[in-house]
Amino acid sequence: MCRPLRAAQAVCALAMLANIGRVAMDVGVGRHGRFVTGLGGCSMRVALVLSLLAPLVQAAEPLALRLGEHELSAEYAVTAEQRQLGLMGRHELAADSGMLFRFDEVRHNCLWMKNTPLPLSAAFLDERGVIVDLIDLEPLSREMRCAQAPARYALETNLGWFTERALGLGTPVQGIPVDAPLSAR
Secondary structure (H helix, E strand, O other), X not given: OOOOOOHHHHHHHHHHHHHHOXXXXXXXXXXXXXXXXXXXXXXXXXXXXXXXXXXXXXXXXXXXXEEOOEEEEEEEEOOHHHHHHXXXXXXOOOOOEEEEEEEEEEEOOEEOOOOOOOOEEEXXXXXXXXXXXXXXXXXXXXXXXXXXXXXXXXXXXXXXXXHHOOOOOOOEEEOOOOOOOHHXX
């Protein structure tokens, strides 16, 4: 029989789902051959329901960014969990889309491509949203690639996106969310 979730467990599960878009479970087999997890015997059903709700919980509007005359639709990764997950596991990315990462501190922040099969380009942006460094990232590489200048943000796109549009150092990015400092809006 499925034991009811306490309110704290349900809130925690939904928060985790909203932050990383998936439920991480450690499933094992109990003494009686039944699947067991930390949520009890009904956890597989709970996980199924939560996975069906995931698109509703995490479907935030993409950002409409503008770089010169070019527009880019970007997912926004603000929390440590969102930044860690990034574009992992994605096999394709629409032509004019990407992901904007907001780091907690302005410093020589780094990116890696663990479990990311897409070839990507990334722009590091300063506190004002201006490109201070551009790099290309190899699929599935665990090499840490760091900004050459202090950066608050990183913007990942398909490989070559910035070069194909002649965008480089000094290009401002408009449309950075209001949770950013006033100088970056």
